[in-house]
Amino acid sequence: MKLLKRSLLVILIILAIAFYYNYPKLNILAGYSAKNMASSVYLAGRTLAFTDSTDNNFSPINLTSDKINREEKSATGSAFGLLTRKAIYRDGLGCVLITDDFDTSKPFLVPHRAQPDMTTPYPYGNAPQKDTVFNSINYNQLNTAVNSIFNSVNKTRAVVVLYKDHIIAEKYDSGFTKDSKLLGWSMTKSITGTLVGILQCKGKINVYDKAPIEAWQNDDRKNITIHNLLQMNSGLEWDEDYNTISDVTKMLFLEKDVTATQINKPLVGKPNETWNYSSGTTNLLSGILRKQFTTHQEYLDFWYSALIDKIGMNSMVIEADMSGNYIGSSYAWATPRDWAKLGLLYLHNGDWNGTSIFDSDWVDYATTPTPTSDDWYGAQIWLNAGNRYPDVPKNMFSFNGYQGQNVFILPDQEMVIVRMGLTKNADINVFLKDIISSIKN
Template sequence: MRVVLRIFKGLALLVILVAISGGAWLSVSPPELLKVGNGYAAKIVCSNVFIAGRDPDDVLYDDVQAPGNPLLRLLRVEVDRDSGRVTSRFMGLFAPNYALYRSAFGCTSVPDGDFDAAAKAVPLLPAPRVGQNDAVWPDGEGVDQAAGNAKIATLLADARLAGPAMRAMVVVQDGRIIAESYGPGFSASTPLVGWSMTKTVNAALIGRLMMSGKISYDDTHLLPQWANDPRAEIKLSDLMGMESGLAFNEDYGAVADVTRMLYLDPDMVSLPASAPLVAVPGTDFHYSSGTALLLSRIWMNKAGDPRAALDYPRDALFGPLGMTSAVFEADERGTFAGSSYLYATGRDWARFGQFLLQDGVWNGQRLLPEGFVAMMRTPTASSGGQYTQGQAWLSGPGGGTSAEFGLPQDTFWLQGHDGQTVAIVPSANLVFVRMGLTPSWLGYRPQVILKEILSTLQSAKAG
């Protein structure tokens, strides 16, 4: 019996020693993967609490833990509403990472914990609010009841067609909302993250600058870091088509360039700006969120002084389009995260889609150069016809041509992580927004419901 007790005591001591050693290791030198996880959790909770007004526990569970790596379930998040600070720690103790709410500029990751510097990087401006204008959409938030289509509404109510964890769907035809639907806990006034749909909006901001002659497709010597370097010959058009030739690891399964950029680096531009050239610019398609950050920094440098650059999205695009809910988030140093972080309501995402449908013209005023939207619909040769010269997609989510799904050939897409899509169908004068928390591994394809919508409208027209 004494031998057994000694064994148990020895095992207990060993467990304690291992726990102490593990705790010391996690405290002194935690794995970067834990820092990335905590950075992701802090940022997502921060944005959804302060921009979308959601409950932090719901966001942590639904948006961070439920669809992700099992280790994410061990993260614990603290929200300080008074200071706007959010902290996430593994098991509530280790590898802390942070986010900070900055009002009009939403939330930013603060991986170095320097909240003061992060607060000073952008001006303190009032946060945008969803417009209260009762005019009929798109001029306001009112919906033309006469334009409503009961058959389309029935399609949106079909859970099989809507897909898992749908949060917003909006169908616009002939410039009017004909049907919309929202998931439990979400509404027409809930701002939702577009993830990589932000890239296309970022490209439109470049188009706005082109109208004033401050930037052009053929521009080279785009960043001071590339002076006296072969990268100085990269053209703006190479970046717009994801053909820069720069190395960038977009694998989200581990600590890759993209996760390091978003959650470990206070200056997100620094990583892609220092990336080596691995292919001849203009010859090789390589999807890269780093490229979108470079584009943000480039147009911000061209827009004027730092304050003018920070004001530019609202002055040049969101204001004219009436996208009153739009919050374009910036990194800790003040560069817009043009790869990922634009929040807007489903109706405001539909406004942007309608803007592209109208060839960059709004209320009779041309806001994008002639041919710019056509460029957004023109494929790059190196992408095999999938990606366009203007940060948009011709293939729908999950791949496949429009013809494979019976969709019109002129359909093009904005696409974002976890099921964010805007489809633009010029030949049908239609825009379709579908947003949610629908990871790609679930296999959901919004092309199916879009085909049903178009078929229903076509049948009604023929009848």
């Protein structure tokens, strides 16, 4: 009997130690599952069953179990029944992963939104576009190229192709339509960068100024500029790995204030000489944007009044953290058509149907290669200057996100191409090449 008790005690100790060391991993697993489920159900209008079988069905997230509570608009994710996390929906702010001490009864501010323009044809409004047949397009070849990326391996959910301000091809996977909101993941970074550009063009910020971070003023980090942050070339330490317990997963699934995580990191390189992709840096920029306004309400409104609603991306919602900061690195939801509008704004150098949103100089700045990025990155925008897509023009640039979210801007072809899915398995070089070649010279 004593031997049995001792054996049970040893087993309990081993289990306790295993739980202690795996607690952060369980916390992140349950957190990802709950947050993704809440946003999919309450923001995108999908079902629990659909989300579990598609968005949350990959390893190791598929080891968790989810529940939703429609009365309180929440979702919970459980990791092996050992640890449970909850995410809640807040109208206007989307969904947020909360901690046990978060006061769900406390009032919160929401952004003021403009009414959608339902009379002006797409893309400058939300009414049906005026269809145009272009003699310069081989539509059979175009549609073949679009269809080729929809399969069980590529897991594409949506493709929208714009040419000379008109949708010339559009396709959605089963369960999705032109009105479906899709998560852009890191394409959100390009929105954050654009908002900095709008303030720059209005003379309200100078990107070459030192970053206004008080904690950096007594060490070498004081030399980091906003420009360095935009280019992710600050020299700050950061680990961007979604498959482990890393800086980015801890920030997104454990922190109350996502704008502070990068602030606390030391220098591991020199500013302007050490490119390192960092979602923490973009959320730090979101925090810097907040400091430009006297009130929290002004900060919340600015993202929509200066850009999102101003160009009719009315479906878009930027989700906020527990501290009221927009999670500018990762959490913008919108229809593929609305994501295309952001690309179109850049294609037209900041001009939106005769209204200047930002100067053309900003496009030049944002698409200038960052030192040490191998011509792969600009200012919160990805580039093809290094010829990563060898059969695509080198001046193509794009907004890119996790699991294969893309908005490609092709100035020479007057095209914007949106592809959104669940994997990066697709051969994007061939996909883009085939679409481009469908336009006759």
